[in-house]
Structure formats: structure tokens, C-alpha cells
Amino acid sequence: MSFAPVVVRDVNVGDEQEFMLLLEPLLPTAHRLALGLLRSPSDAEDAVQSALLNAWRHFGQFRRGSDLKPWLLTIVANECRRQRRNRWWSVVKSAGLASRADREASAADPAIADLRRALYRLPHDQRLVVMLRYYLDLSFDEIALTTGISSKAAKSRTYRALERLRLSPEVSPDE
């Protein structure tokens, strides 16, 4: 997945059409991230919509000349975290549907079902870097921009998550 920078220089912050023109190309990426973090397609749609609304409300604070994508992905990730956190009202997946999906996955490949369960038991920060790296194909520099940590810390966090998932990575010399 490409991550060509979308740099915002001059936008009328009061114009939602202009805002949507800017962000619409990023929505598939945002939706993909939300799905990876939340698992449920409907939750992912909710999260993207809420994130876009937040982005719209705070677009005036966006630093002009910066890349829009990491900014948006950060908001989406935060919204996904908020959805999973201690909400008075929280959406949980139907046990029946979950077990059916798990049964189907287990029938296909038990290792994949195990990996799925392990992924969704990772802490949010680790699941986020795994999704950014391996589901959205971002570089560690891009992950660093999105998560607000250094590139080195992003690598370290990703490798720790992979160890927990029992997916031992081959670390190349340049990393």
C-alpha cells in the first residue's frame, strides 16, 4: 500500500466539501486500519466516521505543510482505542458470530485462528504497529510519524509484538 504524502498547504477550514476532497483518498487506508484494530467491519466504519468528525472539528489545528496521512491515521487509531476502552456503553461482538467465525477459521487453518486470537489480545500500542507495518505496509519512519515515537522505538515495539505473536522476524542488517 502506497503512502505518498498528502501535504496540505491552504484549505478553507470551514468548507466540508474541500475537507472531504482532501481526505477521501485516505479513507480506504483509514478504514483498513480501523478494521485491523477493531476486527468488526461495523465497528471499523463507526470508528472511521467518528475519527473523520474529530478531524473535521480539529482541522484548524492541523499544521499546514504537514503530511495529512499520519495525522489522520493517528486520529483513527485513537478513536479505535477509545472504542475499545472502558466505555460506559460498549459494543461487543456477538458470541455466536464470533464462535462461528472462529470455527470456520479453525477449520481452514488452526494456526491462523490462533494468530488472530493472539493479535486481538495484544495491547493496543503493539497491535497498532503490527497493523501499520504488516496490514498497511508502512515503513518504520511512517509508523513513527503516526504513533509519535522514534523510528527505532517503532521497530523495537514491532519486534516485541511479533515475538509475542510467535512470528520471529528476520532482522536485516540495515534495521
Next chain:
Amino acid sequence: MNDSEIRERVREAVGEAQYPPDLPGRVQAQLKAPRRESAHPRAIGLIAAILAIAVVAALFAPRLLTRQTSLLQPAASPAPQSSEIPAQDLAAAQLTAVASLVDPLHLVAQSGSQRIELIAAYADAARTVLFFRMTPDAGLPMASIDDAYGFLNASSSGSRGVPGDYVFALNAGPRPGIDGIAHLKVLITGVQPIGPGASTQGHWTFAPDVHVQGSQPIGSYPLHFALGSWKVTLEVIELTPSVVHVQALIDGATVGDVEQKFMTLVDSSGHEVRQIAGGASVTVPQAAAELEHVQEHSGQRPVGTSGGRQIQAAGGGQQRGPRGRPGNPRPGGFERQGPIRRTPAH
């Protein structure tokens, strides 16, 4: 394993995202009417919501509690001593009134420099509550719980007791064996500080055996009634030693209708019962391909009251009243009192 192989496995595990083509349109409509953000309808013809409300008995009269718990506690359950559990921890868990039903434990797990002790646990049909002691005090442990039958999938909350102690409450009860005991597996993969600060990662596991307190259903179910355009099936109202647990299936609600607190329990004197947790998910009719569930937990238990109990929801209200006095519930003691009383929507 190289990056490509990891990527392939992660994608197989997560599945490919089906981007909804109407999402930009919905977002734009939402931007134009931001106040309606929570009321967007889903593209599902029929949406049903299951609502569960748990209400804690903060005002529970001790004498009534004694009588009630004697009915609810399994005969085989020994009376555990909970003197070692700080009162502040019990209060944080809304379990002060049923302290004698909390199982003291001394299970310790260490990962890196973080030591976590599971000092106590409580479970009933609606809740699973774990008391943790953190050394050092790094914050709230993020736990997932399995019982003997699998993962307990429900919303959860956390709170703080005495310094270093944290309460983790899952809004679902474990499934006990025939001995009334649930064999749990608790996995903690991270510790989240209360307030700013980085989370601590690690791997702590516990395998506590916890008595599951019984519940007392009020009335017979299911009960069906209409609430405005909704068709409501009241599936459960039950008393556990600590909470009132209400679960309903609502046919016709949208996620926007139920994602905020929209249902309240009021006692016979008209006072709202404090809700401690709630959750909702959307589910799908059997004839359709997909459904969701809405589930909620909240509350406080109106014990010592008599007469009717009202459930009020957005769009109207419904009054139900137990025939027997609370504390003396009996099967079938829950009946409709005349026609449904509608109240204006809030």
C-alpha cells in the same frame, strides 16, 4: 520468517477489508449535521439490539442482603474470609455489601520487574471481578479472561482501590462447573497507568478457581412488548448478590439509538437506580446474513423497595412490577400491570 511471510499471515488472520463505497457519502452527510453523528442507521434491514444492564446494590439493606444471599449462594460454597481485602478495594468494585462472597486469593505472577498479585475474585451471573495488587504501582492491568468453555467476550472496566490495588470488572459471568466453581484463566499483557504515561508490556497469567454466585430470576421470560416502533423482548431480569441484571432484545433500534445511555431503571419511588455498566451490540435476524449485538452494563440495585419497577428508554417507558416483595422473589412473580404506560421520549 521474513517480512513478506509475516505480512501474508497477518492478512490471513485479519482478513481483507471490504471498503464500503458509501462511506465517504455518509461521512460527508455527518459533517453537514455533526450533531447527528451517533444516530446514523446501518445498512442492515433489521437491526436488533441486546441490552444488558447490571445494577449494583450500593443501597442494599444489610438485613435484606443477608436474606437474599442465603437464597443465592450455592449450598456447597464455603463462606470465604475477605478480611484481607481492603475496604476501599471492595468499594471500588461495588462489592462492599457482599464482601463475604469475595474469594480471597494469593496468586502471584512476575514479568520483568513488574509483580502482579491476584488478591481476590468475585463472580456471579452478570460480573467477574478481579482484585489485583501491583508492585510497583504501574497502573491498571489489562486482562482477558477465559473460563473452562472459552473466552469471555464482554465489555470491561477498571478502577482503583488503595494505592497499588486495582479492580478489573468484566461485564459477564463465567460459566461454572457442577460444583459451582469456575476455573478461570486470566491473561494480562499490559499495564496501563491511570493518567499520562507509557504502558508496561509483559505476560502475566493466573488460573484462579472462583465460586460463581447464583442468581434469582424475577418473573418468567421472555416478555414481549412494543415501545414506540421498537419490539422489545425482555429476556432477563435477575438478581445476583451484587447487581440487578437486565437483558433485552430490541428489534428496530439503530446503533445511534442505543449507543448512549438510553435506558434507566427507576425504583417504586421514582428514583433512578444507579447503573454501573452497560453494553450493546447489534445482532442479525436468523434469516439475514449478519447481525450485531448491543450490550450495556450499569447500575445500582434498588433493594428494600416494593411495588413496581420502571424501565425507561428513549421513545417511551414501560412499567413492570413484581408481585412479591424484593427479597422474596418467586418464579412467576413478575407480571404486567395493566396496559403499557408510555412516557414521552427524552
